[in-house]
Amino acid sequence: MLGPQGAPRLLLPPLLLLLLPGSEAAAGKKTVVQKEADFDKPYTDAVNGELLNIYAFNHTVTRNATEGVRVSVNVLSELKETPVLFVVRQKEAVVSFQVPLILRGLYQRKYLYQDVSRTLCQPQTKSEVEMQFFYVDVSTLSVSNASYQLQVTRVDNFVVLGWALRLPGAACGFLTSPSSPGQYFKYEFPEGVDSVIVKVTSAMAFPCSVISIQDILCPVYDLDNNVAFIGMYQTMTKKAAITVQKKDFPSHSFYVVVVVKTEDQACGGPLHYYPFSKDEPVDQGNRQKTLDVVVSPAVTSQAYVSGMLFCLGVFLSFYVLTVLIACWENWRHLPKTKLCWAEFILLHTHTPGVRVCVCAPGRPAGHACLCLVSHAAPSLSTDRSLENMAGRPRLDSLSSVEEDDYDTLADIDSDKNVIRTKQYLYVADLARKDKRVLRKKYQIYFWNIATIAVFYALPVIQLVITYQTVVNVTGNQDICYYNFLCAHPLGNLSAFNNILSNMGYILLGLLFLLIILQREINYNRALMRNDLQAVECGIPKHFGLFYAMGTALMMEGLLSACYHVCPNYTNFQFDTSFMYMIAGLCMLKLYQKRHPDINASAYSAYACLAIVIFFSVVGVVFGKGNTAFWIVFSVIHILSTLLLSTQLYYMGRWKLDSGIPRRILHVLYTDCIRQCSGPMYVDRMVLLVMGNVINWSLAAYGLIMRPNDFASYLLAIGICNLLLYFAFYIIMKLRSGERLKLIPLLCIVCTSVVWGFALYFFFQGLSTWQKTPAESREHNRDCILLDFFDDHDVWHFLSSIAMFGSFLVLLTLDDDLDCVQRDKIYVF
Structure with missing residues (x-):
């Protein structure tokens, strides 16, 4: 009797001979029964140690069509020690499994399954139409009969082309379990589509499952213990998403594989108790899960261009706005200078009725001139008096500390004790040190943070490149905590949009440095021409801390971008370290304004910030x-x-x-x-x-x-202290009779509004590395801006603008004191 293609029905296949005991095969004691079988027809039969059943199936395969075939078996007998072995032999692949199927979990826990299903990998054909055969061999070593049920079916909608491309919102739903691990489908890229996003959703969080994207190769790795061997994969509770690019798949098609895990620990679920006996299987319970799969086009190259142009346009507009404001300030600079000089001269004029005029160079008197008349007592705005509020005494000389006011001792510490413990202090009391000494002292802030930035950034960049390489090579997308519903890859980067959105920190930090440089140049020019207003009026100008703040803002952008290359539990400090530094530097700058001589040195300040960062790391690792x-x-x-x-x-x-x-x-x-x-x-x-x-x-x-989030808690402590000191400074400034000019007032209002919107987007929480990757993906959301940026990207945009505005507030807050002598500026 001949089988398909003329093969004798009772001739044992060579591969099967290797699977059977050699003595029995050689002696011919094995009875082999081969049967013609049909699709969608259940076969109930039995085998034993002397009987082997072979089911022969045939189906037509065309070159441009792919058909899924699924083998489902159910062993009706309880045979734990002698399971039934099923071997599926195809043209280019062999799939074998035993029933009861034993799957191992954590700590070698055993899970037994009586119902098993596997999807077959279809071999490729070069012919237009080809008749292909495959065989299902059933055997066991049991002495008694082992009953089973076998059914082979075709998989509907195996090729998912057009689900979401032609019918937006359409989805494919199916049921899967650990004993039916071979749930996978094929997707073919249509013309004109270079990348797609595969979204998988489920109404139930558990059982934990794995979503894998694999190339069209046989065998397909569709078991819990081998699904991570090839392709890209991620664990899932209720939501998963993987962006797939056509260039990564030479056949322009791929398999979507869904596997239900035997245990839920990988998804944050509980573990079963240990069984009483070491070899006793664990009750797996009902581990079935219904999932919906949607494949939709990802963003095009135009979206990448639009996103980059948007970033450049938004932040370069601040450069244009700065130039316009600078031109406006220069236009207003001459009247301001005239007023300051007139006030300064009258401050030293105690004769009533004296008229002082200041004219522009090269102009006759009366043309473009500003004139002021002195009174019996100075009554200018610079001679603010708070005697009615605090009863503070007023000093008339340029320096509020004269030789007569304290005992002259050789020991300068005694001098400090006398001056700094006075009840009422003025800026002149705390600005006695040589300006060159202080300038070098505060320049160390900039050079130290520049050195820290270099030594900090280089290993960070190296590490995140390694992380990204590991993700790309292994395909394990559980390493990084992205918002996978809005993660747009570019080159080797998995989430380019999260990196691009940090551009604002760098560009605005650079702009702030340029503003400080321009101010320092103007101030140095005033000192070179012995401008008494620059020497004796206003808050002492020290720019080292401002340079350090601008550098810290740029480094925050760089390190935040590095963190978002692969955000996870082990590199969170990249994103927070310079936040602590910015908060600390802002407080130091605010204190330095009226305490220039006694502000902390760069070494002690950075040492304290290093301790803060140390506690941040320890708190996240050990504090939970x-x-x-x-x-x-x-x-x-x-x-x-x-x-x-x-x-x-x-x-x-x-x-x-x-x-x-x-x-x-x-x-x-x-x-x-x-x-x-x-x-x-x-x-x-x-x-x-x-x-x-x-x-x-x-x-x-x-x-x-x-x-749980110790890093954010520690940052909140720093921000609360900064806001408290800032509010106190403004209140005391107004209480002392000073005023806020237009530019700092606008900066305060606008910055406060931007901070409010920024914090709203920050607290959206699109992902969190405090949970498992699968649980984190439950917080993922779609893009909200230009179909390219998500909520966290908007936080990057707004927070960079808000930080820049906060720096401008610190820079311009005391511009109203530029014409006020330092012995009349209160210290608080």
Whole structure:
């Protein structure tokens, strides 16, 4: 009797001979029964150690059409020690599996499945039409009969071309489980489409599943233990998305493979308890999952061009706006200079009725001139008096500290103690050091942060390139926490849009540096011509901290871009380190404005910021749920707040030594017990009390609530302290009779509005590395801007603008004091 293609029905296939015991095969004790079989027809039969069944199927294969074939089996007998072996022999592939199917989980847990289904990989054909055969061999080593049921069916909608391309929103739904691991479909790229996004959704989070994109090759890796061997893959609970590019698949087609895992731990689910016996299988429960697959076109090259032009247009417009404002300021500069000189001359004129005129060079008197008349007592806006508010004394000389006001001692520390402990201080009291010394001191801020940036950025860039390479080579998309529904690849980068959106930090940081450079050039020119206004009026000009702030903003953009190359748990500090530095530098700059002589040195400032970054890393790695860590951190936080408060209150004129307990007791006794008296420095005390209340509250919140995102919690502490100090500065500025000019006022209003919108987009939370990759993808959302940028990209845009605006506020906040002598500018 002859089978298909003339093969004897009882002739045992050579491959099968290798699978059977050699002695039995050689002795001919095995009975082989080969049957013609049809699709969609169930076959119920039995096999034993002496009987082997072969089912022969044939189907027509055409070159331009792909047909999916699925083999489903169910063993009706309980045979754990002698399972039934199924071998599917095709033209170019062999698939074998046993039933009960044993799958291993974590810690070698065993899961048994009686119902198993596999989808066959269709061999390619060069002919227009070809009749192909495949065989299903069923065997077992059991002495008794093992009953089973076999059915081979064709898969409907195996080729998914046109699901979402021709019918937008249409989806393919199917049911899958670990025992039916071979759920995969073929997609063919249509003409004109270079990339697509495969979206898989499910109403249920568990069981955990894996979505894989594989090339059209046999065999297809569709089991839990081998799905990661080839292609791109990611775990999934309710949502998954993979962007696929045509250039990565030579056949211009690929398989979409869906596998349900035996356990849910990879998706953040619980683990089953250990069985009582080591070899006892774990009850797998009902591990079936219904999923919907949608394949839709990804963005075109025009979207990439539009996105880049949008970024350049938005941020280069700030350059144009800066040039226009600079021209306007130059146009207003001459009247402003005249007014300042007239006021400065009259400040030293005590004779009433004196008329002072300042004219433009080369013009006769009366043309383009500004004239002021002195009165019996100076009444200019620069002679602001707060005696009615605070009863502060007014000094008439240029320096508020004369030789008669303190004892002249050889020891300069004694000089400092006398000056800095006065009840009322003016900027001139804290601007006594040589300008060249201070300039070098504050320039160190810039050179230090530039050095830190180089040494920090180089290994960061190297590391993220390695991460991206690993993702591209292994195909494991669980390594990086992208918003996969809006992640547009370019070259080797998986999410180019998240990197591009950081351009604003770099461009606006560079613009801020150019603004500072222009201001410094103008100031140096004024000093070279011995301009008394530049020498003796206004807040002392030191630009080193401003340069450091601009550099920090540029580095924030660079390192944020590096972080978004592959955002994950191990490189989060790339994105936050320079945020801490920006917050710290802004506070230092705000303090430096009225305390230029006693501001912290660059070395101590960066050492403190390094400690903050150290705690950030330790908190993220060890702080989650660790009571001991939170107790230690809260104690350090409170002690640091107290020490800093003491330093600020006494203007640095105190020492941390063994005598401090005695001095504390002495102060408590003299000021609280013996005679109750109020604080000498009321303004400083108000600020420090408010600061301590806020910091103690934040420490208590952290100790009680123990937030999971420690990095953001630490950043919130810095931002709260910065906002508190900034609000205090503005309130005290207005209280002291000073005013806000138009430009800083507009910057404050606009920056506040932009910060509000930026924080809204920041808290959208499109992904989080505090959860598993599958759980993080549940937060993914579609693009919202130009079909190219997501919410987090908009946060990058707005936050870079808001930071730039905040820097401008610090730069221009005290421009109204440019004509005011320093011995009349209050320190607070």
